[in-house]
């Protein structure tokens with residue numbers, strides 16, 4: 429008998445974030461359409477977390493497919509040093525004006541982590557090029573900025589980084605702002621400021637840290653102080669960008685403008701891998717010199733891949749249509765209605781919604797939710813129901829593609845209510 433995709437996988441593949449000894453057999457996906465993915469047996473799965481937060485318009489979107497095919501017939505790839513091409517230029521032309529904070533230049537790379545690496549290198553070298561000794565990097569506790577070494581360094585130290593902690597560079601971690609700590613936080617940053625090169629942060633929502641949310645007003649007070657004290661602001665909008673938080677970009681909800689933005693995930697509508705780092709004219713100009721050493725020596729083989737650029741441009745066109753915003757508002761309304769219903773449930777804590785994100789904690793009475801059995805129970809429960817929800821420890825969240833229908837969203841909500849009932853019966 430012919431082996432299934434899942435069986436063949438188990439002989440040759442090593443999966444991300446996966447303990448391969450105990451992980452259940454992976455589901456073999458063969459096709460996607462809208463908010464659904466189909467496995468090799470023909471079962472459909474409702475993609476309630478946008479395939480790791482990347483998909484915004486739905487799977488195999490016909491317009492994106494068409495633009496990809498058009499580009500594929502013309503040019504697949506070309507070196508991007510000394511050469512350029514239409515998709516890269518057109519994407520930058522269309523993207524820069526819609527970004528917050530007078531972004532003037534686009535630097536292309538391959539994924540979210542590389543976009544962060546580029547931003548870090550730009551800020552570090554910016555100060556060197558200006559001959560000013562500012563070396564410290566600030567980041568939030570619970571931050572997540574990626575899995576490469578620079579990106580890991582500015583991310584929270586956790587079980588995910590433990591094996592590498594000795595190899596990560598030093599970063600000053602500060603608390604996210606709240607009413608109770610804002611004054612001490614401002615004082616702390618103020619005293620560190622003269623030595624600080626840059627502050628990297630996930631605006632409004634810390635995604636991998638557990639969909640933790642903070643207020644735009646308090647974030648703005650912190651950012652305004654940083655700006656006043658010369659600290660460069662890197663807004664990591666890799667998850668929050670392209671409509672996740674209600675506005676097109678989360679930074680539209682604060683007054684202080686970022687000096688740099690990192691983008692990936694929704695950038696290509698979840699079709700292909702790409703990272704973008706943007707910066708202001710002021711940062712760009714610090715690299716213009718007759719001195720070769722002031723050059724930004726960074727690049728990747730597939731920098732500005734034309735196929736990927738064409739797909740990102742197509743996704744951006746769809747994103748800027750009024751229908752896309754209307755869909756996001758529709759999801760937000762439904763989320764908020766469900767949040768009210770969910771609040772009656774005893775096993776649920778800290779329900780929060782922002783834009784198309786809804787998150788809450790399943791009460792456990794335990795500290796570290798990630799490694800306990802609850803995560804296993806939740807994963808199994810939703811996989812069996814063919815709803816793709818992947819909890820972060822005991823944090824459960826919905827982050828759907830914007831094309832998800834009211835009925836599909838209702839099915840996700842119902843699965844959560846069913847899970848809570850089962851949890852109440854069996855788990856406690």
Ligand SMILES: *Cc1c(COP(=O)(O)O)cnc(C)c1O
Nearest residue numbers: 539540541572573574635666667
């Ligand atoms: C996912 C994520 C990254 C890393 O992106 P990858 O493409 O997975 O490397 C960085 N920052 C934030 C905020 C993210 O959510």
